[in-house]
Amino acid sequence: MLNLDEAERERAGQLLTAFFDDYERSIPHRAVVPEVDREALSALLTPFPDEGIGVEGLFHEINETILPNSTTVAHPRFLAYVLGPPNGIGPYAEAIAATINQNCNFWQLSPAASVVERAVVTWLSGLFGYGEQAGGILTEGGSIATLNALTVALHARRPRFRDRGLHKADKPLVVYTSAEAHRCVDKAAAILGIGLDNVRRIATDDQWRMRVDVLEKEIRADREAGREPFCVVATPGTVTSGSIDPVADIADVCERQDLWLHIDGAYGGLFVLSERKREEFRACSRADSIAVDPHKLLFAPLSAGCLLVRDRAGLTDAYAFSSSYLTVAEDPLMIDYMDYGPQLSRGFTALKIWSALRTFGVAAFRDAVDHMLDLAQYMADLIGAEGQLELMAPVSLTAVCFRIKHVEPAAALATLAEEGTALLGPARLGGRDGMRACITNYRTTRDDIEQIVARLTDMAGQAPGD
Structure with a gap:
């Protein structure tokens, strides 16, 4: 049997609550980086037992082996990366999501989850001034959101991309981004077949922001060489220095040159929440797509990213496929998220974001x-x-x-x-x-x-x- 009996459920609940409480109290006193016990970790590679160790045995191993060999990401002096601690309600929301185990692909399997994700995406879209035509989908993180954005951009540039791919393309497509941009842009170009040779890393100014004059020069050079510029990735919050690219000026270039503008806001995007930074992010509303990471500045437990698009029809153009075995009646309240991204099976990621916004405001x-x-x-x-x-x-x-x-x-x-x-x-x-x-x-x-x-x-x- 794979269920816990009543006594085991009670004990597991006690041990889990104790774990949450003990860990919260211990955070300031824990080592930021553990002194790794390699012998103990090597023992984790031994074959799994035919007979289980039970609830008590499991929590003993977690407390004695897993926790002591884990980085204390929540420590107040953990400042190495753009990675914060989970908010206080996150672990509870994760447990509830695991319990009800909704598959957030088409709405019949997850009606409440569909509406919760829609609420989260709508709120995030509103932060950037997107209108009623906007839409989006929660992802595993900003890198996947940017990959998905470039996929949507490809379908917009090549209407028959689904059928023909890049093999029939007359001209190589070119992507432009800052020399200080995240490596996810290179990864997306490599995965999608655009190729690293067609990614232009634009020089930055003395404040590490993309130089618009160099961007325009590179676009002209590529057109003259017979290539096809199609997308610019701007970064308001570069990965190293946090510099904010001049999004308004970049958007002007994209409009004149008929280029897709994507915003990699995985680190910086949600600083739009601050009144003092809002004006610097106002021009993001002109972008065709935006990536943000709720597992950063909303402190959702890993992982939780999001892709927002100014026109949600672009998502279905790229990702909607018909299949008789997944057909369900359309409902204006619900969204079938299988048509908004590459995944079919998807967890209830939205619950931990929604729960935190409801709990804390x-x-x-x-x-x-x-x-x-x-x-x-x-x-x-x-x-x-x-x-x-x-x-x-x-x-x-x-x-x-x-x-x-x-x-x-x-x-x-x-x-x-x-x-x-x-x-x-x-x-x-x-x-x-x-x-x-x-x-x-x-x-x-x-x-x-x-x-x-x-x-x-x-x-x-x-x-x-x-």
């Missing part, structure tokens, strides 16, 4: 975003005040890139992690190596920032001079 997320913006600027100010520390880029969002003079960045990063001060990440800008703190953690405080900068200052003081 939108204002709580606005406050969290502003809190992180404030902390990033505070860290930049502290670094700027230290003669032996050097900022490498303006702080546009929450990425703070810097160097310690006379200290090798990789060694400093390793020391910070090994001693348990913080987990920061590497940064490379303009051929120079440095360090990066990306504050996307609502648990982080000014005290945490002060502790990190004080340790950096100590390292600088111990380094040899010129």
